[in-house]
Structures are given as structure tokens and as C-alpha cells.
Amino acid sequence: MLLLAAGGTGWYLINDLEGDIATSKALPSSTPRSVDGSTNILLMGLDSRKDQNGKDLPPSVLKALHAGNGTIGGYNTNTLILLHVPKDGSRATGISVPRDDYVDRPGFGPGKIKEAYGLAKDREETRLRSRGVTDELVLEREGREAGRRAEIETVQKFLKVPIDHFAEVNLAGFYHLAGALDGVEVCLKKPARDSYSGADFPAGHQTLDGAQALAFVRQRHGLANGDLDRTRRQQAFLASAAHKLRGQGVFGTMSRLSRLVDVAKKDLVVDEGWDLLSFVREASALSGGNMQFHTLPIAGFATRNGQSVNLVDQDDVRVFVQQALTRPAATSGRGPAAPAPAPAVDVLNGTGKEGLARQTIDALVAKGYRKGSAGNTAIAKETSVHYGAGARREAERVAQLLNGVPVESDDQLAHGRLSVVLGGDFTVPTPLRPSPKQPLPQGISAKGIPCVD
Incomplete structure (x- = not known):
């Protein structure tokens, strides 16, 4: 759906999409919303081998995905991206949240941020069963709604930013998206092979089909920075998909447009109040691949309760996010626009x-x-x-x-x-690092095919 917006066309297909796409009431009314006309969207990718009704994906699909059977994966949100779309049409920003960041999860205490969804889903299903509910479809639906609410609340409290909408996709989404685009080009700095994900790629530029695309975005074994390198691969995949939409006339082909809409109907869940047609018309920041991806900083690694986690400095993270979301966009001239003086x-x-x-x-x-x-x-x-x-x-x-x-x-x-x-509720903030005057780390741009590890 976001890629349709990036193309700036296909509005009539969005009209059709709105009638069939799965929707959720899980975005809490208490969640802060943007007040400046911009839009913040939380993208959640589930590492689940289930469809939207809790049924196992077909064996042929699981085999192609090299992802094991339906009992593997659970309901962790292994991909979390906050997408910021400015009202003024300047560059959109995607911020990836590493799945193993050790944060406070409201109602569950400290732990990996990816686990909030699955913990809440399990707790809700247990509660419903104790009240005599036995319908598996009801349990799955209500469990997932609880999981979405918990993950949204966890991310919002961690980043301290408004969340206006969310979109959730299952593990097969990358697979189906790559197929709908007739393959996605990626670039690797060196060869990659991993028996866990099924990755087996040479160095350099190459076009991946659906199964290869999933292996590309899932590989973490054999990478120098593990999950952090996997996060950059996910960003590179999305950047390359946007690049293809912009540069190769994908939106001039009705069959490709229809296939993209079919992917959204099959794999996507969005919040009930999202006017998709208006979003596509207004999301000019996504047109032309005008996006930049960043990854939240971590403070180190540790073991907590027998699990390897990313340690984070919450103050540093929040300053990084504010910096990324308010960084001035490049002008049409030779350099970036000069920032306005701080008040x-x-x-x-x-x-x-x-x-x-x-x-x-x-x-x-x-x-x-x-x-x-x-x-x-x-x-x-x-x-x-x-x-x-x-x-x-x-x-x-x-x-x-x-x-x-x-x-x-x-x-x-x-x-x-x-x-x-x-006032009486005030506590002195710790001076935050890095200073807003420092440049952001180099991100991944959606204006080309970035080469990654």
C-alpha cells in the first residue's frame, strides 16, 4: 500500500482495496497523534508462519520460504519501522527499531521489544479461554488485537512520538511483494550463504524472486552485525522496491498494479480509521522514492534472562528520533537547506x-x-x-x-x-547525547540500489 503511494497513481485501485483490506481497531484512542499535519505510521512485520486467520501457510509456500513449518516463529514483530511522512512533501523518513532492543513493555516489564505482541496475544487468549471461549477464530482475532495494542503502546512509549496509523504484514509479505514486482534488485558487498534462511547469493547486483527476497531480508547468521545488518537489508529491499516503482514504469502496467493490490489484500492489516485514498493523494513525500531510512542507535550488548539483547540509552534514542524527523530536507540547489536558528x-x-x-x-x-x-x-x-x-x-x-x-x-x-x-510533576532531564548539532549517521536512501553486507 505504501509502495502504491510512492508511485503516486492507482487511486481507483485503492478504492477497491479499501473494501477488502483487513482492518483493526487496535490503535488505542489514548495514543498521541500528530498535530502538525504530518503522519507517523508504525510498520510491523510478524515472524509468523500463519495467515490472518491463524491457519498455517500452505506447505508449498513454507517450503519456498525456507522458513520451517507453522509451529515456528510465533508472533514476534521482527520488523518494526516508524515511517514519518511530512505534510509539506519534503523527504519521508523511516526509522528501524532493532527487534532485540531491551525496553520497558507496559504490562510485561523489561524485555525485547519484539516480544510485546506475542506476550499480549497469549495473555488475551488465556483470559478468553478461562471464560469459556473455544472458537479458534475468535481467539486468534482477539489475541492479535491485544498483540497489536501492546506493540503500539510499547513503541510509542519508547520513542515518545505520536503514532497516527499502523500497518501489519506477515512473513509471506516480502515473498508476495517481490513476486508482484517481477523481482527486486539488490546489491551485496560480498557473497552470502546461510543454511538457516536459505540465503545463497554472490556479491554484486542481482534480481531476487520471492523466495530469494525473503532469504535476503531474513538472514542474520554469518553477518558481522547480526540483526543490525539484517535491519539494513530490510531497508535496502524497501528502497530498491521504491526505486523500481519510480524508474521502471511498474505503474504503467495494469497487471502489476492489480498484483500489488492483491498483495495488500492477502498480507496486510491496517487500522480501521485510516483513509487510504486520502493518504495516497497526500503522501507526496513518498513520490519519486523521496525516502531516507535510519536505524536506532544501541548502547551495547548484554545477556538478560538468558537472552542476548541490545542495550539502549532511552534519552539518546529519543534525541536521535527527533533529529531524524526534523532534519531539514535537501533543497533543489547544491546543498541542504540551512536549518533555522534554534529558538x-x-x-x-x-x-x-x-x-x-x-x-x-x-x-x-x-x-x-x-x-x-x-x-x-x-x-x-x-x-x-x-x-x-x-x-x-x-x-x-x-x-x-x-x-x-x-x-x-x-x-x-x-x-x-x-x-x-x-511544575510539581517535573524531574530534571539529563543532557542528551548526541547533540542535535551533530550529523545523523549515514542512512539508506530510496533513490537507488544501496549495497549492503
Whole structure:
């Protein structure tokens, strides 16, 4: 469905798609939504050998996928990508969340982020069985809805960003997508062979069919960085698919358009409130493959409860995400657009505790903002960010850095000025790294065929 948007055509097919695509009510109403006109979409790829009704995929498909039988895989979200589509049509950004990141999972405690879905699904099915529910289709449907809710909540709380929509695809989705596109070209820096995934590729550029594509995006054994290299392969696959749609006239062929829609009907689940037709019309940032992929940073590796996990610095992750989502797009000239100067931020201490205003300003300066004034004010119950004319977006960024506090307009503030009022609920933020002034690590662009390990 996102690739249809990337092509900028096929709207009438989306109309047909909306009548048949599987939908879900799992996006919690309490989940924060974007307020600036942009769209954040959480893409979830399930490592499940089941179809949408919980039935095993056909043996012929499982054999082609080199993925074992229907008892393997469970319901882990082995692929998690936050796709940010700006309202103004500038570059879209995809941020991959490594599946083994060790995070807090609401209701289940700390553990791998990929497991929130399966844990919630199992718990819900157990609860329903205890109440006498025996219909397997009902158990599967309600279990998956619980899994989706848990995964969305876990990612949202980890990244501290709004989530407007989500899309879920099963393991066979890559397989069917590559087939619908008549193969996808990839590039490997060196030969790759892995008996677990079935990968057996020479170095260089090559076109993969459905089974090969799945082996390409699933391989992690034999790669220097394991799952992190696999994440880059997933990004490279999506970038190459977008490149093919743009450059090779895929949308000029009715049969290919129809096959893409069939893939969506077969493998995709989206949230019930998503107006797909409007999204395709408005998602100009995806046209021409104008996308950039990044991967969240990790702080190291460790063993927790007998499992290998990625350690993460939550503050670093949130700064990285904000940096990636607000990085200025390239202009049509020779270089990137110059970023607007960071606004000055005043801080008023309404906690009754000495020194918090100065500490908070120092923390915000470490994040790239200019130093304003610090002082005291009347005791406030909660922390809030106030903004003058033209500064709402910056106020929302500061609010996210302060753990999602409310924002309010203030006619008394000068144009572009920000003011933070500290309340009794406030804790001083740790100065975050990397500084917003540092460049982002090189990402994968969807404007060509990237070569990966």
C-alpha cells in the first residue's frame, strides 16, 4: 500500500482495496497523534508462519520460504519501522527499531521489544479461554488485537512520538511483494550463504524472486552485525522496491498494479480509521522514492534472562528520533537547506525547589536550544511549555524532550519565543547525547540500489 503511494497513481485501485483490506481497531484512542499535519505510521512485520486467520501457510509456500513449518516463529514483530511522512512533501523518513532492543513493555516489564505482541496475544487468549471461549477464530482475532495494542503502546512509549496509523504484514509479505514486482534488485558487498534462511547469493547486483527476497531480508547468521545488518537489508529491499516503482514504469502496467493490490489484500492489516485514498493523494513525500531510512542507535550488548539483547540509552534514542524527523530536507540547489536558528527558551521554576530552572536551561542548551532567562514563578501543579506566534512546532519538540508535557499558546510571548513552566510533576532531564548539532549517521536512501553486507 505504501509502495502504491510512492508511485503516486492507482487511486481507483485503492478504492477497491479499501473494501477488502483487513482492518483493526487496535490503535488505542489514548495514543498521541500528530498535530502538525504530518503522519507517523508504525510498520510491523510478524515472524509468523500463519495467515490472518491463524491457519498455517500452505506447505508449498513454507517450503519456498525456507522458513520451517507453522509451529515456528510465533508472533514476534521482527520488523518494526516508524515511517514519518511530512505534510509539506519534503523527504519521508523511516526509522528501524532493532527487534532485540531491551525496553520497558507496559504490562510485561523489561524485555525485547519484539516480544510485546506475542506476550499480549497469549495473555488475551488465556483470559478468553478461562471464560469459556473455544472458537479458534475468535481467539486468534482477539489475541492479535491485544498483540497489536501492546506493540503500539510499547513503541510509542519508547520513542515518545505520536503514532497516527499502523500497518501489519506477515512473513509471506516480502515473498508476495517481490513476486508482484517481477523481482527486486539488490546489491551485496560480498557473497552470502546461510543454511538457516536459505540465503545463497554472490556479491554484486542481482534480481531476487520471492523466495530469494525473503532469504535476503531474513538472514542474520554469518553477518558481522547480526540483526543490525539484517535491519539494513530490510531497508535496502524497501528502497530498491521504491526505486523500481519510480524508474521502471511498474505503474504503467495494469497487471502489476492489480498484483500489488492483491498483495495488500492477502498480507496486510491496517487500522480501521485510516483513509487510504486520502493518504495516497497526500503522501507526496513518498513520490519519486523521496525516502531516507535510519536505524536506532544501541548502547551495547548484554545477556538478560538468558537472552542476548541490545542495550539502549532511552534519552539518546529519543534525541536521535527527533533529529531524524526534523532534519531539514535537501533543497533543489547544491546543498541542504540551512536549518533555522534554534529558538531561545526561558524557564520559570514553579516547583518551590531551588536551582531547577538553571539546570533545565543547561539541559535544553545541551540539546541545541539558545539560553533564555531563568527565574521563579508561582507554585504550579504540572509542567507546561508556552509559545509565542510561529513557535508551536518548536514548543512541541521541547515538550517531547521533557517527557511529553502539555503545550499552550501565550500572546504575551514574543514571536518565536518559548517559555517552560516547571511544575510539581517535573524531574530534571539529563543532557542528551548526541547533540542535535551533530550529523545523523549515514542512512539508506530510496533513490537507488544501496549495497549492503
